[in-house]
Amino acid sequence: MSGMQNANDIRDMLLDSAGLSIDRLPMLHVIFDRMSTSCAEHLRHMAASPMYYSLSGIESGRISEILEMYEANAVAAIFHAPDWDSHILIGFDRDFIYTMVEVLFGSDGSEPPVEEARGFSNIELRMAQVLFEQVAKALQASFSLVSDTKFKLERLETRMDFAVIGRRNNQAVAAKFLLQALNRGGEMFVIIPQSALNPMRKVLSRVVSGESTSRDPRWMKQMASEVQKTEITLTAVLEERFLSLGEIADLKLGQVIELQATPRSRVKLEGNQQGLFWCHIGQADGSYVLKIDEPIDQEKEFLDDVLAR
Structure with a gap:
């Protein structure tokens, strides 16, 4: 038994060092697509202007390398996933924050986009926290296809070198989402340590039957209502x-x-x-x-x- 355990430990160490192959985990795309749809649906009820939310890509890399791209240009939320015994990170870049402020406060897009590289205001950080909590709920619901866990918000960080969710040279998976509104947009990113996903490798390697084409009942009801008014x-x-x-x-x-x-x-x-x-x-x-x-x-x-x- 101990020999088998040692073999498993060695295999896990090799996988950790090599990094997960995104192409071999198709269920991740299903999960993040569902998350994107859920976020878009929630935002439709919060703003009058149309907004488009889409998954732009999933990649793997070291946590430090992923966060380095957003240094001094984003705000991040650290969430604890107790059932995974791990932490995850959700972040909004500066353009995402500025665009959401304009949309939620009723801008029509006639003013030029803000390009000032300044610190985030209290209002912007408070708005970001509300959105982070909604995004975490969408991520939790989407991951329920393969694993039930809750994401508890611990803190917000505006300096990426303080956004610690594990050793910075550890491997992680990063999903990036594009927000478009008022002829401008921004990026949201989700970083999950590979160590949290390793136990789910088998279930993530296959698409759960029927889930990739699941329908949102509220959205279907709204579509049917609008079609019947034609x-x-x-x-x-x-x-x-x-x-x-x-x-x-x-x-x-x-x-x-x-x-x-x-x-x-x-x-x-x-x-x-x-x-x-x-x-x-x-x-x-x-x-x-x-x-x-x-x-x-x-x-x-x-x-x-x-x-x-």
Whole structure:
């Protein structure tokens, strides 16, 4: 037993030093895609201006190298993941903070973007903390596909050399997200130490069945509601006749075109040039009315049209 344990320890040490292969962990993409969708849905309820949130990429590297790119240009939140016995980091770069402030405080984008490299204000840090907590909830819900854990906010850092979630030369996975709004945008990043993901390697190496195409019930309900509000023009077609271009060119003012239809003939009810129902025409209160008889067989209608032409 001890020999097997030692073999496992050696294998884990080799994996830690080599780094995780993102290509072999497709479930990470599913998790971060779900997180991106959840964040976008939450932001839609917070701001009047449209915002677009997307996963721009996942990479691996040493924690120090990843954080070095954001030094003096971001604010980071350190979260404790007790079930993983680890910490994770979520960060917003300066452009993300500036864009979110404008969006949440009602800017229309007419003012030029802020490019001043200054320290973050108390309002900006307070707003960032609220967003960090929402993002952590989205990440927790997305990771529930493979592992249940809670992320507890410990502190915010504006200096990346103080954003400690383990030894700085340790390997980690970083997911980067792009925010676009008001013709500008910014970046959010999530850093998870490889040591926290190693125990989940097997489940992360395969996509959980059906989860990559899961639907957000609130979003589906909203889509259905908006689609049902769409206005469509209905057209009642008493009869159709096919004429050649020559016959149409010979038509003259006052000429009478005879129809085979009678008051008892069925009327085709169309919407957007698509046949919907067969109806009968009648009168009520001095107006013409239609009584729906049956839906139109689309396949049969198509074949009939082809044969008629």
